[in-house]
Amino acid sequence: MMQQGAIESETVRSEADEAPRLEVRHLCRRFDGRTVVDDVSLSVMPGQVTCLLGPSGCGKSTTLRMIAGVEQQDSGEIWADGQMLCDGRRTVPPEQRRIGLMFQDFALFPHLSVAENVAFGLRGAGGAAGGRVDELLCKVGLPGKRDAFPHELSGGEQQRVALARALAPSPRIMLMDEPFSGLDNRLRDGIRDETLALLKAENTGVLLVTHEPEEAMRMADEVALMRAGRIVQKGAPYNIYNAPIDKDALAFFSDIN
Ligand code: ADP
Ligand code: MG
Numbered sequence: 009m010m011q012q013g014a015i016e017s018e019t020v021r022s023e024a025d026e027a028p029r030l031e032v033r034h035l036c037r038r039f040d041g042r043t044v045v046d047d048v049s050l051s052v053m054p055g056q057v058t059c060l061l062g063p064s065g066c067g068k069s070t071t072l073r074m075i076a077g078v079e080q081q082d083s084g085e086i087w088a089d090g091q092m093l094c095d096g097r098r099t100v101p102p103e104q105r106r107i108g109l110m111f112q113d114f115a116l117f118p119h120l121s122v123a124e125n126v127a128f129g130l131r132g133a134g135g136a137a138g139g140r141v142d143e144l145l146c147k148v149g150l151p152g153k154r155d156a157f158p159h160e161l162s163g164g165e166q167q168r169v170a171l172a173r174a175l176a177p178s179p180r181i182m183l184m185d186e187p188f189s190g191l192d193n194r195l196r197d198g199i200r201d202e203t204l205a206l207l208k209a210e211n212t213g214v215l216l217v218t219h220e221p222e223e224a225m226r227m228a229d230e231v232a233l234m235r236a237g238r239i240v241q242k243g244a245p246y247n248i249y250n251a252p253i254d255k256d257a258l259a260f261f262s263d264i265n
Contacts, residue, residue, distance in 0.1 A: 027054075027089060027090050028051040028052060028053055028054075028087075028213070029052050029053060029054050029088060029089060029180055029181050029212070029213025030050075030051060030052040030075065030086075030087070030088055030181045030213050030215060031050075031051045031052075031086075031087040031088075032048060032049055032050050032051070032071075032075060032084065032085070032086055032087075033049050033084055033085045033086075033087070034047050034048075034049055034083065034084040034085065035047070035048040035049070035071065035074060035081050035083075035084035035085075035086070036048075036081065036082045036083045036084055037067075037070055037071075037074060037079070037081055037082050038082055043237055044067045044070055044237050045067045045070050045071050045074070045081075045237050046067075046236075046237035046238045047084075047238065048067075048071055048084070048234070048237075048238070048239055049239065050215075050232045050239065050242070052181065052213035052214065052215050052230075053213060053229070053230075054211045054212075054213055055207075055208045055211045055212070055213070056208075056213060056214070056229040056230065057204060057207075057208075057214040057215075057216055057227050057228050057229050057230075058213075058214070058215050058216070058228065058229065058230045058231075058232060059216045059217075059218060059223070059224040059227060059228035059230070059231045059232065059245075060072075060215060060216070060217045060218075060232050060234055061218055061219070061220075061221060061224040061228075061231055061232065061233050061234065062219065062233060062234030062235055063219055063235070063260070064219050066234045066235055066236055066237065067234060067236075067237040068185070068217040068219075068234060069185055069217065071217075071234075072109075072183045072185050072215065072217055074086070074094075075093075075107065075181075075183060075215070076102055076105070076107055076109055076183055077093065077094065077099065077100065077101060077102035077105050077107075078102055080099075081094065081096070083096055084096075088105065088106070088107070088180060088181060089180060093105055105181075106177065106178075106179050106180050106181070107179055107180070107181045107182075107183060108174040108175065108177070108179030108181070108182040108183065108212075109174060109182075109183050109184075109185075110170060110171065110174050110182065110183070110184045110185070110187040111185050111186075111187060112185065112186045112187060112189045112190050113190065115170070116158040116166055116169055116170060116173075117158075118157070118158050118159060119157075120157075120158075121154065121155050121156065121157055122145070122150065122153045122154050122155065122156050122157070122158075122161070122169050123141050123142075123145070123154040123155065125158070125169055125173055126141045126144055126145065126169065126172045126173045126176060127141050127176075128173060129172070129173035129174060129175070129176030129177055130176045130177065140176065141154065141172075141176075142154065144172040144173075144175055144176055145172055147172065147175070147206060148168040148169070148171050148172045148175075148202075148206070149168060149202070150165060150168050150169065150172070153165065153169075162195075163190065163191055163192070163195065164191060164195040164198075164199050167187070167188075167191060167199055167203075168199070170187075171203055171206070175206070175207075175210070178210070179212060180212060180213065181212065181213045181214075181215065182207055182212050182213070182214045182215070183215050183217075184214060184215070184216045184217065185217045186217055186218055186219070187203075187216075188200045188223070189218075189220075200223075200226075200227060204227060216228070221249075221260060221261050221263070224245060225245045225246075225249060228245050229244070230242065230243070230244065230245075231243060231244070231245050231248050233248060233253070233257060233260075235256065235257075240253055240254075240257065241253040241257060248261075249261055
C-alpha cells in the first residue's frame, strides 16, 4: 500500500516484520534428573501463529511456562522483540514481559463481575481502567455483559471474557495452552477463529499449544512438532502434514479426517 511517506514507513515496517515477536533458543529443563524440555528453539513472527503440537506429556506446557517466566529454564535464551527476557544470568520478571496467557480452564474469578474480571488484567493501570474495559468487552462481542457474573455466562462467553482480560495489557505475545479444548465442538470453531483474528489484527505473536493435529492444521502459520521434549519437525502445516518426518509423525497425523 503506497502512501505519502511510504519510504519511511516501508523501512519501519520491514524492520518490524523481520524481527520475531518471540524467539526461543536452545531451551532446556530437567525435573528430577529427567530432561523434559530438550534443546527447544522456535520463533513467532508478529501477527502469526506458531503451533507447538505434540502428544500429552511431551513438554509443551513446561516450555510455555518458561517463556511466561513462571518456570525457570536450566539453559537457553528467550527473546521478545529483540529484548532479552532470560539468558540464564539475567531474567525479566513475568509481569514485565508483556506476555499474555490463556489456559484451558478460563480461571475467571467467580465472585467478580465480567467488568471486574477484565479490569484485573489491567491492575496497575490506574484510573483509565473503566473505558478500556468497555472497549475490550466490545472487541470480544460482549458489550452488554459488563455486570454479569461468570456463572451467568455460557462457556463461549466465559472464554471471551478470558480473552478480553488477556488482551487488556496489550501483550506483544499471547501464549495459549489448549485454550479451546474445554469448549464443545459447535462453539469451538467460531471462537478460535474470532480469537485469532483479533490477535492478528493487533499484530500479536501467538504461540498456541495443542495436542490435536487438526487444530494445528487449521490455526497455524508455522507448526513445531514436539515429541519427548524435542522439536522433531518444523514447517508450514501443509508441508508437515504431507511429509511427516517419520512413522510416528505419520501415525500422529493419521486420525485427522
Ligand atoms: P504437556 O504440556 O506436553 O502435556 P508438560 O510440559 O506438562 O507436558 O510435562 C512434561 C513432563 O514434565 C511430564 O512428564 C510431566 O510429568 C513433567 N513435569 C512437568 N512439570 C513438572 C514438575 N513441576 N515436576 C516434575 N515433573 C514435571
Ligand atoms: Mg500441557
